Amino acid sequence: MGVLSLIIKREFIAKVRNKSFIVMTFLSPLLFVGMSFLIAFLTNMNKGEVKKIAIHDEIGLLKSDFKNTTDTKYVDLSQMPLQLAKDTASKNYEGLLYVPKVGNPKELVNSVQYISDESPSLEFVSGIEKVIDNQLTNNNLKELGFDSTKIEKAKVASELHITKFSGEEGLKFLNEVKVFFGGAFGYLIMMFIIIYGNFVMRSVIEEKTSRIIEVIISSVKPFQLMMGKIIGNAMAGILQFMIWVIIGLVVIIGASMIFGTNPADASTAAQAMNNIPENANVVASLMQKINLYYQEIPVLLTVSFFLIYFIGGYFLYSSLYAAIGAAVDSETDSQQFLLPIIMPLMLGIYVGFFTVINDPHGTVATVFSMIPFTSPIVMLMRIPFGVPVWQLILSLVLLFGTFLGVVWFASKIYRVGILMYGKKPTWKELYKWLKY
Amino acid sequence: MNNILEVKNVVKQYGDYTALNSVSLQVPKGSIYGLLGPNGAGKTSLIRIINQITLPDSGEVLLEGEKLAPHHVSYIGYMPEERGLYKTMKVGEQALYLAQLKGMPYDDAKKQLKYWFEKFEIEGWWNKKIQELSKGMAQKIQFIVTILHQPKLLILDEPFSGFDPVNANLIKDEIIELNKQGTSIIFSTHRMESVEEMCDYIALIHKSNKLIEGKLEDVKRQYRTHKFQVGIISPNVEGFMYDLTQKFTVGQTNFKSLNDDLKLEIDLGNRTQNELLEVLVKNGQVTHFTENIPSVNDIFIQTVSQK
Numbered sequence A: 001m002g003v004l005s006l007i008i009k010r011e012f013i014a015k016v017r018n019k020s021f022i023v024m025t026f027l028s029p030l031l032f033v034g035m036s037f038l039i040a041f042l043t044n045m046n047k048g049e050v051k052k053i054a055i056h057d058e059i060g061l062l063k064s065d066f067k068n069t070t071d072t073k074y075v076d077l078s079q080m081p082l083q084l085a086k087d088t089a090s091k092n093y094e095g096l097l098y099v100p101k102v103g104n105p106k107e108l109v110n111s112v113q114y115i116s117d118e119s120p121s122l123e124f125v126s127g128i129e130k131v132i133d134n135q136l137t138n139n140n141l142k143e144l145g146f147d148s149t150k151i152e153k154a155k156v157a158s159e160l161h162i163t164k165f166s167g168e169e170g171l172k173f174l175n176e177v178k179v180f181f182g183g184a185f186g187y188l189i190m191m192f193i194i195i196y197g198n199f200v201m202r203s204v205i206e207e208k209t210s211r212i213i214e215v216i217i218s219s220v221k222p223f224q225l226m227m228g229k230i231i232g233n234a235m236a237g238i239l240q241f242m243i244w245v246i247i248g249l250v251v252i253i254g255a256s257m258i259f260g261t262n263p264a265d266a267s268t269a270a271q272a273m274n275n276i277p278e279n280a281n282v283v284a285s286l287m288q289k290i291n292l293y294y295q296e297i298p299v300l301l302t303v304s305f306f307l308i309y310f311i312g313g314y315f316l317y318s319s320l321y322a323a324i325g326a327a328v329d330s331e332t333d334s335q336q337f338l339l340p341i342i343m344p345l346m347l348g349i350y351v352g353f354f355t356v357i358n359d360p361h362g363t364v365a366t367v368f369s370m371i372p373f374t375s376p377i378v379m380l381m382r383i384p385f386g387v388p389v390w391q392l393i394l395s396l397v398l399l400f401g402t403f404l405g406v407v408w409f410a411s412k413i414y415r416v417g418i419l420m421y422g423k424k425p426t427w428k429e430l431y432k433w434l435k436y
Numbered sequence B: 001m002n003n004i005l006e007v008k009n010v011v012k013q014y015g016d017y018t019a020l021n022s023v024s025l026q027v028p029k030g031s032i033y034g035l036l037g038p039n040g041a042g043k044t045s046l047i048r049i050i051n052q053i054t055l056p057d058s059g060e061v062l063l064e065g066e067k068l069a070p071h072h073v074s075y076i077g078y079m080p081e082e083r084g085l086y087k088t089m090k091v092g093e094q095a096l097y098l099a100q101l102k103g104m105p106y107d108d109a110k111k112q113l114k115y116w117f118e119k120f121e122i123e124g125w126w127n128k129k130i131q132e133l134s135k136g137m138a139q140k141i142q143f144i145v146t147i148l149h150q151p152k153l154l155i156l157d158e159p160f161s162g163f164d165p166v167n168a169n170l171i172k173d174e175i176i177e178l179n180k181q182g183t184s185i186i187f188s189t190h191r192m193e194s195v196e197e198m199c200d201y202i203a204l205i206h207k208s209n210k211l212i213e214g215k216l217e218d219v220k221r222q223y224r225t226h227k228f229q230v231g232i233i234s235p236n237v238e239g240f241m242y243d244l245t246q247k248f249t250v251g252q253t254n255f256k257s258l259n260d261d262l263k264l265e266i267d268l269g270n271r272t273q274n275e276l277l278e279v280l281v282k283n284g285q286v287t288h289f290t291e292n293i294p295s296v297n298d299i300f301i302q303t304v305s306q307k
Helices: A003-017 A019-048 A082-092 A105-110 A122-143 A148-154 A174-209 A213-217 A222-258 A266-274 A278-296 A299-327 A331-356 A363-368 A375-385 A389-417 A427-433 B043-050 B070-075 B091-101 B106-119 B135-147 B165-180 B192-198 B216-222 B237-247 B273-283 B296-306
Strands: A051-057 A072-076 A095-099 A113-115 B003-014 B017-028 B032-036 B058-063 B076-079 B153-157 B184-188 B201-206 B209-215 B227-233 B249-252 B262-267 B285-291
Touching (some): A003 A019, A003 B091, A019 A222, A082 A095, A082 A113, A105 A122, A122 A148, A174 A213, A174 A222, A174 A299, A174 A331, A174 A375, A213 B091, A222 A299, A222 A389, A299 A331, A299 A375, A299 A389, B003 B043, B003 B184, B017 B043, B017 B058, B017 B201, B017 B209, B032 B043, B032 B192, B032 B296, B043 B153, B043 B184, B070 B076, B076 B135, B091 B106, B106 B135, B135 B153, B135 B165, B153 B165, B165 B184, B165 B192, B184 B192, B192 B296, B201 B216, B201 B296, B216 B296, B227 B273, B237 B249, B237 B262, B237 B273, B273 B285
Parallel strands (some): A051 A072, B032 B184, B032 B201, B076 B153
Antiparallel strands (some): A095 A113, B003 B058, B201 B209, B249 B262
8 A cells, every 4th residue: 555545544544533523424414403493493482472562643543554463462552641651661562652643644754753662673663664654655645636445456566477598487586595505515615624624734733743743754755744634634524525415315315205205306296295284285395396496506516516626625725724734833823824824715705695696707706716715615606506617627727726836835834844843933934944 | 885874975954054064974784873962963954864854955875875765764763852653543553554654564564563562561552542651651662663664774863761771771672682683773862871882883963063983992992091090009109109100190080999009090191001010010019900991971072062
């Protein structure tokens, strides 16, 4: 067995056998699902609370317009004197909606008050304003001689039908789903790069502090050790991702078997809906919807490019992490050098979320999906929208080309750094090491 | 080919600092070669170059007459001064891994490792992690790892540090045994008594330059002082001292002796030993007569403080 494969094997086994790796691999999908349920649960719980709002309407124009809903209940306190209504409301209710006595209802436009110690949510305020607007508009219309019921009848609510030029049925919110999908993968890449880059760095520091480094590099070249470390950790990362994909597939297939639908085949879903119980119906139709999106989004393509960009981006960054690990004596010393590494990753994420959503093929998004330090994240966000092949190729060539350059640069620092102990190097010294 | 290792005019610079200034060494095959020098003299830089950890700026290193090449790593066993093993890796796996890195096939490595574990009676450690072992125990593993692949040249940097006297002796015996079987050994240490005891050849590096190199006796001969320690029981001390100081420079000294004798240190100057003996025999009963042989320690201190 070659020396490099020996090192890769050791690094891989050391990583995979680590308890934290096993826990992370199997626990984080559970954690992810658990968190989603928790968030959904908390949101629902919040909704379950009923807000009680008191109304003191001195002209009796608006009070009947406020209809109780599942989370808001209106109580009419118009019979009480204003002061008593205020006292009652401050003790027993969320707030008091005060409609003052005015000569002309038109004046209500800016004279209705909402009195509460809690600051109301934007949604709540605009809801109330909408009710007032409606009533006042109707009043105005009446005054101008329009028949409000006729106008109501004349109103329409249009629905835009989205299709492709090929005549295929389009899906609403497809772009949002694509952004979410690409964004999730871009984010995952960033997390993988940071987590596994740190693993590489920690492993280098460990060899340095345990002083085994000198024994090892009397047998192998520092470059081989560095590459073995990077590749070994990458394989552990890919294994982890694969396990997640398999867990995901098992969950999807399991769910579709339970609810009798196959996500890959929508027609059976419709059939199945007829003979399964009511609540499963909902799930089945959801599955059918997911399936429609699934057909629209190049899932397999995205996953494949996830692996390719992960390897490229990870190699690029982890060789920098290795160089930093070699330059310092402990993890605490690494902070000043880590900042310039984290910055482009963060930049990639922000550029991705702010520009790709608006214009996936715009200049900014395109440029950042070419720059090797951000391309793994930004390009991955663009892929669900369909990227020209030449752009993909160019971006990959740039990524892997830069990787070679960076590895060369990192290995020089690595080679010198692993034998340096004691003091924290400065940027200037790192530069000098390049020439040793 | 009589030299296992030849270092020729090796220069190594780190930035403006010269770590090795055209150093040449010749390590004869089958020798125990003491590489001496104060801290920071350049020993570690030289050892790292021999191990191909770093490359010399100029000059060359020949191993058995061949220019140093990557495949030579399996010929050399190196125990650095700063010992280190993977703390969380099991002893057996780790030793096998390191032996394989040196190019040893897995099965051979396993067989050899079993042999050494039995020899040192540490079979029970195979599945222990290094962090569970004491420092001395870890040192033993380090030694085994260093010699497991049966190197032709063994480079030991401070091999006895960290060992208790019993284990230090055990390791010393193993080193001598390996040397008898034909392994050449380069031995870097500050413990002069072990140099005195074990080395056939020494070299002294100071401030990036080699100052001394050669067979231990030759070096000592070079540094001989021509002073003799003499014990004598003389009936007429005054007359004897008069005779003696006519020809020689005499000083007081002290050594262990069962006799109630005069203890003198006598400088021969440019006279011979026999001339001294003549004077001595004429004047009394000689109980002690030895030449002052310079210790490695003396040579070391003398050379280093001269410069």
